[in-house]
Amino acid sequence: MASTIEDVAARAGVSTATVSRAMRGLDGVSKRSRDKVLEAARELGYVVSPTAQALATGHTGMIAVIVPTFNEWFSANVLEGAQRRLQSAGRLTAVLSASAVRGRPDYDVDVVSLRRRIDGVVNVSLPLTDEETREVAGLGVPVIAVGNPSPPFASVSLADREAGRIATRHLVNLGHRVIAYISGSRDELEPNTPGGQRLEGWRDVLVEEGLEHGPDLVVNSFFDVRGGHDAVLELLERRPDVTAVFAAADMIATGAMVALSEYGLRVPEDISIIGVDGDDTDPWVQLTTVVQDPAEMGAMAADLLLQIIGGGAVPEMTLVHGRLRPGRTTARPRDPEAADASPRRPPRR
Known part of the structure; x- marks a missing residue:
């Protein structure tokens, strides 16, 4: 039997309204409550309907994750962490790769094709030129960079x-x-x-x-x-x-x-x-x-992106400490x- 929003609320110990706001990435929910809701949703296998979410928020429910390659350890783990977190929040993930010459990634994503189709972008370890930065900023959606700080976008990276x-x-x-x-x-x-x-x-x-x-x-x-x-x-x-x-x-x-x-x-x-x-x-x-832990960094980036989409503010740079x-x-x-x-x-x- 499929889990319901009431099941998630009971497991997390919050109201169904809080579950709805947390799953849709809206503000007005504390980090502690949001984490409890997302964890409960993962445990119960509860996923928000993308169609219902789009109707309620005006958003497409789609997040673009751009990686320089699929077979590199860091990128693959960031992608997995981000995708799992976005899926638990009822978001669809569009994964795009950018071609790379050895030692020099070459950004070649068709930015125009993304316009009005996505709610946000996670850019994984791909340094952008000034022109590319302007193109991505021109999408008019929140962007989180992972691994490489990319002003003016917010970022999650190792200290x-x-x-x-x-x-x-x-x-x-x-x-x-x-x-x-x-x-x-x-x-x-x-x-x-x-x-x-x-x-x-x-x-x-x-x-x-x-x-x-x-x-x-x-x-x-x-x-x-x-x-x-x-x-x-x-x-x-x-x-x-x-x-x-x-x-x-x-x-x-x-x-x-x-x-x-x-x-x-x-x-x-x-x-x-x-x-x-x-x-x-x-x-x-x-x-x-x-x-x-790149998977955790990917999850953090997804959380921050959902927070921005929901109207919340995020720090310019989030540093993760190594050991x-x-x-x-x-x-x-x-x-x-x-x-x-x-x-x-x-x-x-």
Whole structure:
């Protein structure tokens, strides 16, 4: 037997009017009550009829979620978290992908076709040019960016500078003194991107400790496994004295470990490596990382979007805090002298 709005109200301990407002994303409902209603609806499998919702509110009931790719861990999990939350609120989800050249997403969504067909947009990790920002803003619907802050739109993202500090502090506390950073951008890092913010966190800690933090300890590379592989070899040609590497993402860290293994360098005995994400792509490696939860970020973005659609105000930026997850890829330097000594240098390719 299908659940009714009365069933949801009884489960959540609120009135049917509160259930109706919460499920339709309207204001006048506290966050605590909204969360209770959405949880009750999920447990009971209750979904608002999109047709009824459109008639009641004048909205289409459709939310567009734009992702740069379907097969990347972060995007896929944000999409899942957002879609589940929107579905529980009786919203339909239109998923659109934007083509991407390696290292440089290319926004090519037909914005005109979305006009008057959607109530809002969730933009997942896709940086927009000024022209693209104007096009999206021209839709006249609320927009939430996830992963990459995109003014003037509200955003949900990892506290990236803090994540950089957490990762670097972990390495410093282990006794490392020559710590490099591998970014996720082949070009010069923009300060407000995740890679740029994580770089600032790396620099913050090294400055506080009076440790070297010059440009020769930073390698700009692509946000993928191959980028990490090539970057760490470039780094060791330049600075063979490095004993620890902070990679801007777990994929980069994985590629770096592959390259080090190919040339006979051990992790963490010769070089410690830490990443950011916690994607668990290889549970046998047990990478030390700063964990984030993209599915929860997607759900948060969906909640904020529904709040805006309902006439509520939201903060310009919502930061999600990462946490350190120690693994097997970081350790103290080999011996007391190793903090200032050079690991074995890989042969030239």
